[in-house]
Amino acid sequence: MSPVRTVARLFLSTIFVVSGARSIARPTPWVPRAQKVSEKVGPLFEKASPKLPTDAESLVRIAGAAQVAAGFMLATGRFTRPAALVLAGTLVPTTLVAHPFWTVKDPVERRHQETHFLKNVGLLGGLLMAAADTKGRPGLAWRASHYAGHSRHALEHGRHNLEHGLHSIGQSGQSVRRAAKTARREARIAYRAAAAGRRLPS
Template sequence: MSVTRFIGRALLASIFIKNGLDHLQNPEPIVRAARGAEVPEPELAVKANSGVMVGAGALLALGLVPRLSSTALAASLIPTTVIGHPFWDKEGKERAQQQTQFLKNLALLGALLMVTAQD
């Protein structure tokens, strides 16, 4: 694996590892959002999603099973983005902030898809 690819994967993984650990340490805001979106078993869903973020993020950072780990992260990022950043329900400054976060997550999704498609 090239040094550039290794660094790129590690940098991409870093946000998932950090957010996963944050959500495991302070799950309540995320659980509230999941409950509001009528996610079944919101506490379990948040723990599982956080575990995927930490575990798959670590694997991606180390360059171990990058296609599988990036696929797992992409799959977890889709509901996280839709539930966590519903800009369409907001107005004014809050709408702009949520839309920015939504688009940031779409950019991360694009990067994960690129890792998944690499040779």
């Protein structure tokens, strides 16, 4: 395992573990912002299952728990690609809800929110790179094309063998027909010789 990958994953996951733990312990500061999300996804959760929590505080804690769990997996190198995708999934709504700089009137605050927004966009880029990192092993796309090429080669080889077999069968059939024709001809000759022998005087 590359030391650079290990350090990079550790740095990238730290902010998610810390912010996720804070959201679990003290969700109140995030509730007003999460209310916008809960109003949209709450009805969808209720349709899926009435037992699913739909209030803003529960959603904040669930998102925080997902960030802590996925952050630890990313930091320790376990299931890093799915963990990075989970973190990216929690980061997108958090960024849109927490830092909508385009709605801020005050220039100073707008610049402040824009900085945080771009920071999160940078984190999202890092997570997408981590999700695509195969640690030097062949990726899914390469393996799929490799197996497809191998399958095509096997099919072509099988087709060639089938054609060769059919050709051999055809040649065998011709040999059998020639042998039968020769046998019939020799039988006629023998029959004629036998008939001629019967007609000779004793």
